[in-house]
Amino acid sequence: MATLRAVYANLKPPVAFGCFDKVFRFVRTIQHQAYDAAFDPVELTEARKWYSSFTENSLPKGQTTYSRSSGPGGQHVNKTESKATTVWSIEELSKGLPKLIRSALRSSKYYSRRNDSITIQAQTQRSRSANTDDNRSKLAEELHKIYKERVPGTTSNEKIKKYEALEKSARESRLRTKKLHSSKKAFRKGRGGDE
Numbered sequence: 093m094a095t096l097r098a099v100y101a102n103l104k105p106p107v108a109f110g111c112f113d114k115v116f117r118f119v120r121t122i123q124h125q126a127y128d129a130a131f132d133p134v135e136l137t138e139a140r141k142w143y144s145s146f147t148e149n150s151l152p153k154g155q156t157t158y159s160r161s162s163g164p165g166g167q168h169v170n171k172t173e174s175k176a177t178t179v180w181s182i183e184e185l186s187k188g189l190p191k192l193i194r195s196a197l198r199s200s201k202y203y204s205r206r207n208d209s210i211t212i213q214a215q216t217q218r219s220r221s222a223n224t225d226d227n228r229s230k231l232a233e234e235l236h237k238i239y240k241e242r243v244p245g246t247t248s249n250e251k252i253k254k255y256e257a258l259e260k261s262a263r264e265s266r267l268r269t270k271k272l273h274s275s276k277k278a279f280r281k282g283r284g285g286d287e
Contacts, residue, residue: 131192131244139190139243148232150188154180156224161215175215176223180231182208189235196238202230210234 161175182203186194197203197210204211214226 135191139192142190143239148228152184154178158220174220176220176227177213178227180210192242193238196242200234
């Protein structure tokens, strides 16, 4: 029994547990706030402003090296160095990005821990410049993906009012329950002294 309690104690919200007659139940806690309420509004505004003006051309150039690509292609593949590997250091890339995006760069699938950078390779095209452009496109797609994962959409005023009403009703319900419990205890106290 004690080990079960230890397991349940380590659970993170939104899961909690309650013990009623030694039967454990999982109770899902209810969040009474809009999704973007947990974020810093200044950071959200900064990220949304950046995203609205973001283009592939606004990315830093990075360092591109060329090598021979592998796979089919015959003599062209064997003789030309058309595979492009572009490296953007996190420091260089972070300069133009908002804080919410910067914090997620190191969790990117293109992140290279050895040199603390984003490294992208392309070898699908026959020319160097096309593969270099492909690398920039991949980086732009990755930044779009990070933005979509990290920055919530704007919450409408209707939803904000809805969550405020939910929060208010939950608070009132909690207080009613506390008062009822308190009055029960007071009733027992008064009754216990008469006997």
